[in-house]
Amino acid sequence: MGHREDLLEGAKRCLLEKGFARTTARDIVRESGTNLASIGYHYGSKDALLVQAYVALVEEWGDRFHPGADGPSMTPARSLDRFREVWTSVTDSLPESRAVWLLSFEIVLLGDRMPEVRRLLAEAQEASRSGLIPLFTDVPEPDLDKAVVDTEGRFYLTLLQGLMLQWIFDPGTATDAAQLTDGLRRVLEGARGTEAGAREAE
Incomplete structure (x- = not known):
């Protein structure tokens, strides 16, 4: 690996061990075996490097749930069974991914004091939204329409963040x-009943 990759791997280890606010540039240099000048050359700043390392940690965690990661899912896409299957995988992963999610909430709380970090992470959220959709639909990420990312992607990301907060707390x-799947089923049944009643009233 070159210095860029070494820095990223070192920053990931620092984040998991010390968190975002307590990780210094010298910590990263010591962990990666590089030098301080390399951080600015490859990433621009320590905070930009840490954001990239955080995004990489989340992507590594999420890659395990993509259809085909452990063999193709036999559960139909867009079904309630697939919905439950994905969320079961997510919650089952929590013991080993707890450090990543604690880190996520630390970064959220730092947002007001670190506007540059907030800006970088806001840009990364677009990728998070599009990355979740294939888990439920089997539609490859490059084929997703922007409207789908801005609606379904936001829906799944909101559920994920809320669920993680509950499990960490x-x-x-x-x-x-x-329970999440049954809640969605009830919402869908209620919406269908309301729409059917509205059509009959017409």
Whole structure:
């Protein structure tokens, strides 16, 4: 690996061990075996490097849930069964991914004090939204329409962030995949009933 890759791997290890606010440029240099000048040359700033490292950690976690990661899913895309399957995989991963999600919430809380970090992460959220959709639909990410990313992608990302907050706060009372799926089913049935009633009234 070159210095760029070494820095990224070192920054990832620092984030998991010390978090965002407590990681210094010297920590990264020591962990990566590089030098301070390399951070500015390859990433522009320590914070920009840490944001890239954080995004890489989230992507590595998310890659495990893409259809085909452990063999193709036999559950139909866009079905409630697929919806439950994906969220079950997400919650089952929490013991080993807890550090990544704690890091996520630390960064959110730092947003007001670190506007540059907030800007960089806001740009990364577009990729997060589009990356979630194939889990549920089997539509490859490059084929997604922007309107789908701005609606379905936002829906899935909002569910993910809310679910993670619950599981980090108290796993014993957090919503599980079956409850989330049943909630969606009830919402869909209610919406269909309301629409059918409106058509009959016409």
